[in-house]
Amino acid sequence: MSQFIQPGAVLGIVGGGLEAYRLGMTARQLGLKVVVLAPDEGDVAFAAADMPLVGASTDAAALARLAEVTAVITYVDEFVNGDALAELTTARQLPSGVDILAVTQDRYLEKVFLDDLNMNTLPYAQVVTPQDVTKAVESVGFPAILKPIQKSLGHDAALLLKSPQDVQAAAGLLATRPYVMEAWLDQPTEFAVAVAKSGDLVQVMPPVQNVFAQHQLKASLVPAVADAAVAQEITRVAQVIAKRLAYAGVFGIEFFMTANQTLYVKRVFPGPQPSGAILAPTTGTSAEELHLRALLGWPLPAVNVLRPGVLLPLYEADRAAAMTQLAIKPAWQFRFYPAGAGAIGQVAVFGDRALVAQAINATDHFHL
Known part of the structure; x- marks a missing residue:
């Protein structure tokens, strides 16, 4: 600690x-x-x-x-x-050290780290030359996505391969940097979990279901739509990874789930992340507070879902609709950010999932 x-x-x-x-x-x-x-x-x-x-x-x-x-x-x-x-x-x-960076900065080393822990990950291969692409496709199959090994290059440097014709387009990418090829899932269910570690104590937060569009977070839901077995597996994976990492504070893990409920570890990242913003309004404790408590040597409180809810990030394109709802929805919990945040704010809506979805969809702007 x-x-x-x-x-x-x-x-x-x-x-x-x-x-x-x-x-x-x-x-x-x-x-x-x-x-x-x-x-x-x-x-x-x-x-x-x-x-x-x-x-x-x-x-x-x-x-x-x-x-x-x-x-x-x-x-x-x-x-x-x-x-x-x-x-x-x-x-x-x-207190967090830098060991987690060796795992999270490099996509290939992250995969190796997860393999060493016997985590379930999507098929992948390291790709350095154009010849490697052909070999990788044989093991990974189509569709697949090429991502730079260095995470800082972002989504714009990735390339989706759907057929042999797309392989030729990959040659130009490989002239500049190495890549990782990973199997591609079409519209999987996505989950994230925040994990607080302080000494030997590991506190796994309630899992969050996330909805993305064009790599942009559109909604976070708590409790996550998953049966008990899926939730238990997410918690187990989180505990195994936490025990291996020399780290203090909050870190996150993202997951893919297929229609037949096969769960894959997507990635690991240091610190609280945007999808964790739903935890404060639904549990009463934010991931940021837990992170700081772990760093400062303060005890960690137990975190449980107090009320179900959905959090919608608000972007500039949502401004007019958000102002309309702010004026007529007293039970919706709005929060706005200073200029330059990327998002203009967020809104949390609480209650039964079906009723919340109905209310959100009735705005004719926001959809769940």
Whole structure:
């Protein structure tokens, strides 16, 4: 367990964006002072900072400035210079360590890590040359997706292969960087679970079902639509992975599930993630608070679903519809973010799943 750190300490957050903003706001509520290192002067995370530092999370000099002024440091994603961060900080200053980054920064190493734990993953193969693509297709099959081994390159660098004709298009990609080929599932059910680890204590949060469109989160649902056996397997997988990781704080795991309820581990990521925003309104405890408690050496509360709910992220295209619902839906729980967050806010709707879906669909804008 991390050493006990009292309110009033200075927390450093590496990385900007909405999750850094949420984490910073929660830290301030817990009595911490907040320093945020983010790449742009206009980053939304600076709205939650007592002290902004402009710099890249991969810049050793910027990380050194952060380390000089903070008692505890955390990172909000895997896109950080782990080697520099480890060299510049003490174990007390960086309770999460950097071991998780070795798993989460590289898609191939992440697959190997999961294989070593006997996790169920989709068929995959490492692809370095155009010849590797043909061999990989023989083992993975069609459809398949090529993703850069380096996660920071994002969805735009991926390529979906549906037939032998698509293989030729992959040759150009491989001229620049290595890839991982993975079997592709069409419209699987997706789940995520947040896991808090503090010393030997592992606290698995209630699983969340997520709905995506074009890689954009559209809805998060609690309790997840899954039978007891699926929920138990998600919890078991989370506990196994948590025990292997040398880590303190909250990390997340995402899953695919097929129509016949075969569950696959999709990915692992450090820190609280956007889909975890549903936990605060449905359980009364946020993933951000649990993360900070683990880092500060504070005890972790038990987390249970208090009321079922659905959370809809609100984007700029939803602004007019959101304002309409805000004016007429007193029971809907709205939250809005400062400019630059990517999303303009979120709304949580509580109650029986069928009735909630009916109410959301009746808006003629939002759909579940």
